[in-house]
Amino acid sequence: MRVARPRTISEALSALDDNPGSQLLAGGTDFCVEVNYGHRRPEGVVCLRRVAELRDFEVGEGKVRIGAGTTYTEMVKRLSGVLPALAAAARTVGSPQIRNAGTLGGNVATASPAGDTLPLLAALDAEVVLVSSKARRVVPLNELITGVKTTTIGPGEMVAEVVVPRISGPQHFLKVGTRNAMVISIASAAVVVDLQAQVVRCGLGSVGPVPIRASRAEEMISEAIDWDDLSAPRAALERFGDLAAEAARPITDHRSTADYRKRAVAVIAARAMRRSLTRVT
Amino acid sequence: MVSPSVMRRRGSHLGASVLRPDGGPKAKGEFAFSSDMWMDGMLWGRTLRSPYPAALIKGIDVSPALAIPGVRAVISAQDVPGRKTFGLERADQPVFASDVVRYHGEPVAAVAADHPDTARRAAAAIRVDYEPLEPLVVAEAAINAPAIHPDGNVFRHIVIRTGDPTAVGDVVVEGTYEVGMQDQAFMGPESGLAVPSLDGGVDLYVATQWLHADRDQIAESLAMDPRMVRVSLAGVGGAFGGREDVSLQIHACLLALRSGRPVKMVYGRDESFFGHVHRHPAKMWYRHHANRDGELVNVEARIVLDGGAYLSSSNAVISNAVCFAAGPYRLANAKVEGWAARTNNPPCGAMRGFGAVQVCYGHEAQMDKLAAELGMDPVQFRLKNVLRRNDKMITGQVIKGTAPVEEVIRAAVSHPLPVPLDSSAEMMSLPGGAGMTADISDVRRGVGVAVGFKNLAYSEGYDDFTTARIRLDLSPQGEPVATVVIATAEVGQGFVTLASQIVRDLLGVDQVVLAPAGTEDIGSAGSSSASRQTWMSGGAIEHVCMMLRDSLLERAAGELDCPSSDLIMRDGEVSRESTAQRVSMTSLLAAGPLQAEHEFHHAKTQPLGVDGQGDAMLSLMFAAHRAVVDVDPDLGLVRVVQVTTGQDVGKALNPVQVTGQIEGGIAQGIGLAVMEEIVLDEGRVRNPSFTDYLIPTALDVPEVAATLIEEPEPGAPFGAKGVGEPPTISSGPAVAAAIRAATGLDVTRVPVRPQDLALRR
Structure with missing residues (x-):
């Protein structure tokens, strides 16, 4: 097995070009498990841990750019002010050791339905910057992730950064698992309130092959909110949960049932919304 | 907390909170677990397992595995020279499945290769022609279904009857309860190192709960004198019952003997879930009767345990389940019926609590239901019915x-x-x-x-004895040292700490050495299970200490020229009260080392007889x-x-x-x-x-x-x-x-x- 340990993005991309069968290795929290279980045997790996430029992030006026190599621990520590729901999602990932290793870029590129940062990124209409030795392109998250663990990332390409709009207003992330920590999500929801645009965004995780936007729920609640004091009627909250559940397309597997996932997503979407309001009327 | x-109690003696010697190393990652073993020139073993819960094997072709460079041995059922099966209670489980597989993950073949990844690829290259069968997966249905094993589908059926099982109380509650399949989930996966020895035998270093039971089963399958199979304990990362049955022991020894090289086997976490037995899932029906005043009148219960594909210790687990089915309460009348059935689910056997756990969910839910029906506080209701000394259990045994x-x-x-x-x-x-x-x-x-x-x-007449030997000698520095030879498996329970405490307390020797636990030099210690080692191995060590005390007193009596009955031993020296004469252990041992050995048996128990009655515990x-x-x-x-x-x-x-x-x-x-x-x-x-x-x-x-x-x-x-x-x-x-x-x-x-x-x- 060929192992490349580049220090820059361009070195990483050349290593990818030189060894087309290679797998990019960031935190390895998914990939190494698959190798251990014998599910994958790559011809080589390109290790990204030393690529310092992948760990940069920048909080701009209108946008936040987050390097793909940003670990969950760094998200918890450094982004809880500007993206509290991302920090909350990162906090739910694995154990401290896993959070020290796993990265945002890995979560996006792995594209697991249970990826914990994905509901929020979906809610924010995140854009993913892909680079190769030939080009740089920007792909919206909902075009990047096409199915269970499948993406439009091409050969020789890697995730360089994730760009989300900077939105002022409350945001919350809730995740349901059958253990109080270190558990794979069986349903999750992110709610972002945009006070300026007076709209609510809502992303759902683990209830479909890809992260889901609960668009009808968003439209309904954005109408129902009294934006002067950020309040909404209790019935609208319940309706919000129900519409979120309607948007979900969950399956039954060994972790949970489709019925429960629908119920859970209704409950947590409504609670995320409730927490975002100052008052329920 | x-x-x-x-x-409150400090010091190094019995009753003191002595810290375990391996605690620090384990916390710091310095303790050598069985998976850490290494030997120059060793090979890596790997097991091929059935992907089907039930299938006929039409053929096995190992040639693609043998063709892979670095592969040193490939074995399947036909390569087992002795008994083709193993088992704790009865040898009903194949070492390798030959014509039929009965559970998902059942071993079919094993390979040894220079590198673990080569071994993995080689195992995957073995071609097995399976004809999948409809699996039998519901225990209740298995009882009367066509047999999936020559021994039949009912491992054991027990009925306990006492008093008038038709007695009816003023208040009756009924319920059905279900317990899922729990795993021991020990942290250290199954692992061992088998080394062929010059005498044609084999040395196995393995994480296990019962060295001698492993040895005897290995020897049977190798068709070898048990003395040629030497099993030593390697660092155990938890057990909880899951290491009572043989996992890789026979496979590793066969591979070592076939290849003539040391063979290490370590299960991955996924394989570990297929490599050991689990806690029996249970389905239980209960009907409880009580009088208006809150006195239990009768308990009726039917319990079905899913034993999975092979027996393991199902017979003992169902016995426990029915014996403890009513809970620790006084009862004049009861009828409890239990089955342990064979299915195509993974084999189930020993796990911490051993049958008592499952039924506790049933009897305690019923007690709460009865209390609610009676309008009584659930704690008061229990207190009114608790067993006390000299009460009878539902098996008729007086406590x-x-x-x-x-x-x-x-x-x-x-x-x-x-x-x-x-x-x-x-x-x-x-x-x-x-x-x-x-x-x-x-x-x-x-x-x-x-x-x-x-x-x-162990119960029902089983004689689970423990053997211990202690040698008292002087160290090169002239200080007394006690060396304890005992085959007790330290699986995390802290026996190593306790053994030293007992010897220090009874002999007054500060330096206590526990020899490595193995089968070569001492008889069986029984299993580290059933909460038994403090009693059994502790008892064996106590007894040997008392034998050594007697020998020391005799020596002292000779030296002081008095009857040994005049002497007492305290804090590592013998003294004569009347004259205040003293002899230190050092001087007593100057005449030569002392050694004693004892096989410790607990009081006999009885089998369960008619209507499940008997002093079985x-x-x-x-x-x-x-x-x-x-x-x-x-x-x-x-x-x-x-x-x-x-x-x-x-x-x-x-x-x-x-x-x-x-x-x-x-x-x-x-x-x-x-x-x-x-x-x-x-x-x-x-x-x-x-x-x-x-x-x-x-x-x-x-x-x-x-x-x-x-x-x-x-x-x-x-x-x-x-x-x-x-x-x-x-x-x-x-x-x-x-x-x-x-x-x-x-x-x-x-x-x-x-x-x-x-x-x-």
Whole structure:
């Protein structure tokens, strides 16, 4: 097995070009498990841990750019002010050791339905910057992730950064698992309130092959909110949960049932919304 | 958390909280576990397992594996020179499946290669022609279904009848209960190193619970004199019953002998879930009768345990299940019927609590139901019916030992309750934990109590003895040293600490060395299971110490020219009261070393006779638990807040170790209540990983407060009972009761899944 340990993005991309069968290795929290279980045997790996430029992030006026190599621990520590729901999602990932290793870029590129940062990124209409030795392109998250663990990332390409709009207003992330920590999500929801645009965004995780936007729920609640004091009627909250559940397309597997996932997503979407309001009327 | 009373005794003697010698190394990652072993020139073994729960094997072609460079041996059923099967109670399980596979993950072949990855690829290259069969996966249906094994589908059927089983009470409650398949989930996966020896035999270093039982089964399959098979204990990373049965032992030895090279085998985490037996899933029907005044009248029960594809210890587990089915309560009348059945599910066998755990969920749910029906407080109702010394169990056995059932209940409920739920609670401390799913208004609190009991050591006439030898000698520096030779498997329970404490206490020797545990130099110590080693191995060591004391006194008597009855031994020296003469052990040992050996047997027990009656149990251990849980009913998520317990320990010989067993046992108990389950789909294991087989994390384990009830057990060495299993028996049922209290729902199945609560509202 060929192992490349580049220090820059361009070195990483050349290593990818030189060894087309290679797998990019960031935190390895998914990939190494698959190798251990014998599910994958790559011809080589390109290790990204030393690529310092992948760990940069920048909080701009209108946008936040987050390097793909940003670990969950760094998200918890450094982004809880500007993206509290991302920090909350990162906090739910694995154990401290896993959070020290796993990265945002890995979560996006792995594209697991249970990826914990994905509901929020979906809610924010995140854009993913892909680079190769030939080009740089920007792909919206909902075009990047096409199915269970499948993406439009091409050969020789890697995730360089994730760009989300900077939105002022409350945001919350809730995740349901059958253990109080270190558990794979069986349903999750992110709610972002945009006070300026007076709209609510809502992303759902683990209830479909890809992260889901609960668009009808968003439209309904954005109408129902009294934006002067950020309040909404209790019935609208319940309706919000129900519409979120309607948007979900969950399956039954060994972790949970489709019925429960629908119920859970209704409950947590409504609670995320409730927490975002100052008052329920 | 350790209650202050537990920590009061200091020093290095019995009753003191001596720290274990391997504690520091284990905490620092310096302890050598069995998976850390290495030998120059060793090969790596790998097992090929069936992907089907039931299939005929039409053919096995190992040639593609043998063709891979670096592969040194490939073996299957035809390469087993001796007995083709193994088993703890009866050898009904193939070393390798030959013509039929009966469970998902059953070994079919094994390879040894220069590199673990070569071994993995070689195992995958073996071509097995399977013809899949419809698996038999429902235990109740298996009882009368066509046999899937020459021995039939019913491992054991037992009926216990006492008094008038048709007696009817004023109040009758009925219920059916179900327990899922729990795994021992020990941290150190199965691993061992087999080394061919010059004499044509084999040395095996392995993590196990019972060295001699392994040795005898290996020797049978190798067609070898047991003396040619030397099994030594390698560092064990937990056991909980899951290492009683043979896993890789025979395979590794066969590969070593075939290749003429040392062979190391280490299961990965996924393979570990296929490599050992699990806790029996149970389906239980109960009908309880009581009088208006709250006196139990009759218990009727039917219990079906799913034993999986092979026997393992199912016969003993179903015996325990029926014997303890009614709980630690006085009963004039009972009829309990139990089956352990064979299915195409993974084999089930020993796990901490051994049959007593499953039925505790049933009898304690029923006790709460009866209390509710009677309008009585559930604790008072239990106290009114508890077993006491000289009472009869439903097996007719009169309890001659201690039975502080009332005391353990009172102790469990007397601990202060946790602070009430209020708005200052951190969100992460609520149900849902790090997922931050609940606000305080979404949560309800409940409290539940449960009581359980179980026997200590093997039952029904089984003679599970322990052999020990101690040599007293002088070190090169001239100081007395006691070397203890005993084959007791230290699996984490702390026997190594206790053995030294006993020798120090009885002989007054500071330096105590435990020789490595193995089969070569000493007889069996029995299994490190059934909470038996403190009694059995502790008893064996005690006895040998007393033999050595006698020898020392005799030597001293010769030296002081007086009868040995004039002498006493204390703090490592012999003295004569009347003359104040003293002889140190050093000078007594100057005449040469002393050695003594003893095979220690416990008092005989009887088989269960007609109607399941008989004095089958050596001694009983009791515990009660009170659980406080917070539940988020809309999401069905549970947070266990606190578990308090009273436990009957006889005598706490090392309180900090007792408390460690209690805290760990409670964690394992609540694991079964709220999350731990091997999920099966038509016999296939769906979650063989720690990603999906969930065990409690630090955020799931509650505050624990324990009171040790010390009433010395007559006949027990030092008055001490075993302590490992009771914490796992009633802690989970207490959690189930607390969930019922919090939600008002009739929780009848564990582990309680979120959907079981959230979708029933």
